[in-house]
Amino acid sequence: MLNLGILAHIDAGKTSLTERLLHTAGVIDEVGSVDDGSTRTDSLALERQRGITIKSAVVSFAIDDVTVNLIDTPGHPDFIAEVERVLSVLDGAVLVVSAVEGVQAQTRVLMRTLRRLGIPTLVFVNKVDRGGADPERVLAELARKLTPAVTPLGTVEAPGTRTARYVPYTVDDPVRTARLTELLADHDDALLSAYVEGAAPRHDELRAALAGQTRRALVHPVLFGSAMTGTGLDALTGAIRELLPAAAGSADGPVAGTVFKVERGLAGEKVAYARMFSGTVRVRDRVRVGGSARGAGDKVTGIGVFEQGTAAPRDAVSAGQIALLWGLRGVRIGDVLGHEHDVPERQWARHHFAPPTLETVVEPRRPSDRSALHSALTQLAEQDPLIGLRQDPLRQEISVSLYGEVQKEVIEATLAEEFGVGTDFRETTTICVERVVGTGEAVEIIDTDPNPFLATVGLRVEPAPAGAGVEFRLGVELGSMPYAFFKAVEEAVQETLRQGPHGWEVPDCLVTMTRSGYWPRQSHAHAVFDKSMSSTAGDFRRLTPLVLMDALRRAGTRVHEPMHRFRLTVPADVFGTLLPALGRLRAVPHTPTAHGSSYVVDGVVPAARVHGLEQALPGLTRGEGELETAFDHYAPVHGTPPGRPRTDHNPLDRKEYVQRVTRRTRVGQSG
Structure with a gap:
């Protein structure tokens, strides 16, 4: 059993790769298309309409004797919270990178997080058949921008053409063997001694060392291929089986698991997606939810275990498996099932990525829908806790926190299509601290x-x-x-x-x-x-x-606003006109570097101005500018600090506060 995550920057081909893996394993007869909305994992109507992954999805397939639960995750940074929850249940990951666009902003964020959490990771360079594909350039970018601990397992013939073909390295390639030995020797004293003495290790020794270090997340093998044509897919499935670690845990141990997703069933009941790390849960068992915090437990009324594509009804789920669980009425995303001390330590690092830095007020178009809007947003917050509802009883307003404008559009469409509530969203504002x-x-x-x-x-x-x-x-x-x-x-x-x-x-x-x-x-x-x-x-x-x-x-407190780091790649001849625009947006650029006919400039910009920069960039650069941004830090606000309307009983005003909490008009009376 192996629980595998597929992660990538948007449009790197991650969902298409999932389809190809399912096809290669014989789970589906025909490869679905993201453009046609026919993929197995993009099941939501919004996902099919927009051609992007919004919610993580689990599918299952077999590679020889290994059952793989594959979790397809969103690539758009607005839905990074979905990725965060998936990281807590993975045994290994495949990071997908486009052979055309190369390493992008989200690629760097994801790889940093995977390495920090010690999740064994393979890199798959996709789209080698696309025009402009340059596998060697991308391999150099991986080593320069992500980590030097990457090692290719093959090369590509005729890249950038429909006949592009992945060619694995052979055993008798001396250059390849020397490079791999040198990389692995950094963490293997026996290999290092043999390397220094000039003794060439055997192929099986190298392969065993590669597997061991990959499973310890010390090195990251790189494979090339195309999800569209299927080249390189056999090599990828072989590497998944051979180089990534199987799920650990004893089916006879104490029950321990983590909930990483919650949905509502057809009857409105909660359905929990849980990764089991230890023990066995059976139908009608009582399971303690949320560590020791909430009672003796709820009775499990139904179990679905992922096998050959979808979840099938089963009587029990054991360590290493991912299951759907019915009957856990109070369950929430992030809850531990059973014994928390049997859940791996990294599962407790809840926030792997930065929290949302934007928020907006949501209003129903019909005043009579106010109650329905609150109920709908509460359900959405169950599925995505970082939506972070804030209610203002005085103004009768509800605010939601966001990662970006695309997420706002998706929430608006979801409220209309799934709950029948038309809404208006006010202008997005920045969340300070x-x-x-x-x-x-x-x-x-x-x-x-x-x-x-x-x-x-x-x-x-x-x-x-x-x-x-x-x-x-x-x-x-x-x-x-x-x-x-x-x-x-x-x-x-x-x-x-x-x-x-x-x-x-x-x-x-x-x-x-x-x-x-x-x-x-x-x-x-x-x-x-x-x-x-x-x-x-x-x-x-x-x-x-x-x-x-x-x-x-x-x-004394000081208000700090969120700052994003940015990287701009622009034509050299427009760079001079770009600097004043950056200044107007309060962006602070660092020293630019020349790359051929382009300039690359890094810097920081207030989160509140990122959307403005995205909108202005095409006009400033003839549509040729490329922008990458990601949250970096909070910085003090200069000048008059922005305030946020209070939603509590306002302890800053003693008279008002005491009157509200005691429900009496005379200050000094006990409540």
């Missing part, structure tokens, strides 16, 4: 004005490095009050930091609880609990936002 710049402390004492709650809370806020996340610490004794009260403070801190003083999330800081105090449970003579004289978790939950916001104001 707030970073703590100093240290600030605040405290509110129980039974002391202006504190209206039966709780004492003191908090200190300090900055943390970018990417560190929010850490909550106790600076008081854990036994000084009930644990539930500490938990209420911690949860309220996490919730409050979603909207800092300017309304943006505060992603990286250290919050320490410095003071605590409470009134023990009080009862009257007949043991009737008196809430007005006893502290509850609610008191701590309601007081914490006031204290934390005071501490944040004293520490």
Whole structure:
């Protein structure tokens, strides 16, 4: 069993390659076409209409005695969240690169992530039959732009023609053998010694070393071919079977799996796509969902296991397999099934890619559809958690977070076609963050004005490095009050930091609880609990936002906007006119380099201006400019910081906040 991901920059031919692999394995009789909308994995109507992959899809086929679950993923960067979820279940990957366009922006993002997660990866250079195909140039780009640890397993005859043919290297090629030995010797002391002494290793030794290092993600074999003509496909399937690792895990071990996709069935029920890492799940078993956080578990009412193309009903699913599971009512993407300690460590690195940096307000065209819109968006957020719904009860508005304009168009079309809700989307805006710049402390004492709650809370806020996340610490004794009260403070801190003083999330800081105090449970003579004289978790939950916001104001926060790195390739004669346009977009270019009749310039540009750059580029470059962009970092906003409308009870305004959370008009009355 092997769970294999197919990844690529858009239009590299990844879905066509999936079709060819299924055809080669005998699963389908005819190769489907992306243009005709007849491919097996692009099953959504929108995918067929637009000719792009939007949702990941699983198909299965056999290579000799190895069953391969192949997961086709989106190539467009707007749907990178789908790719992120798939990475958590892979045993290996095939990274597809076009022999014409070569290494592109998304190619680099994907390869960096695959290498960081240690996922064994083959590179398939596709479209060798297309005009302009240059396999040798692309091989050099792979080594220069991705990693020097790439090694070709063959070459191409007549590239750029319909008769292009992949030719594997033979055993008796001395140049090839020497290069491969040199590469593998970097991680193999025995090979290194033999290489230094001039002893040529045997072919079977080299092949075994290549397989071992590929499975450890130390080297990346490169194959060439064409999904359209089928050349090179036999070599690719052979490499998948020989060089990538089979799924590990014991069917007799404790149940452990990961949910990477959730859909709704015909009756509206949740259907979970899960990769099993250990154990066996049977129909009618109860499975604990979400680690230890949510109860004893739900009863599995149905199982589908992928075999020869599609999922077939089965009574059980075991370690190494991917299955559809029915009956897990509260399941969410990213949930662990069973025992979390039996899930590989890298599955917990939830965010492999940058979060969305754009958002927009969605409004129903008919006011009567407001409830239906909320229900539809909630279902879409189940399938894609990074959609990130934000509701503003005051303005009766719903905002969704986005990776780009194409994703917005797809959401709009999905709402209309699948849910029957017509919508209008406002102009896309940028999602900023707030970073703590100093240290600030605040405290509110129980039974002391202006504190209206039966709780004492003191908090200190300090900055943390970018990417560190929010850490909550106790600076008081854990036994000084009930644990539930500490938990209420911690949860309220996490919730409050979603909207800092300017309304943006505060992603990286250290919050320490410095003071605590409470009134023990009080009862009257007949043991009737008196809430007005006893502290509850609610008191701590309601007081914490006031204290934390005071501490944040004293520490100070600064708004940071997302910045994208860009690479522009433009004709040399238009480069001079391009620079003023980059300046107007607040882009900061670095020193350009000449490549023949073109200039290549790297730099950074605010995420808010990327769409404008994409629109302006064709006119500035006669349609010959090429642009690659990807999120890079957050940078401080200069001038007046942008604000974001609040959707909470506004702890920045004490009177308004207390009135809302206590539902009383007089400040100071206990809730």
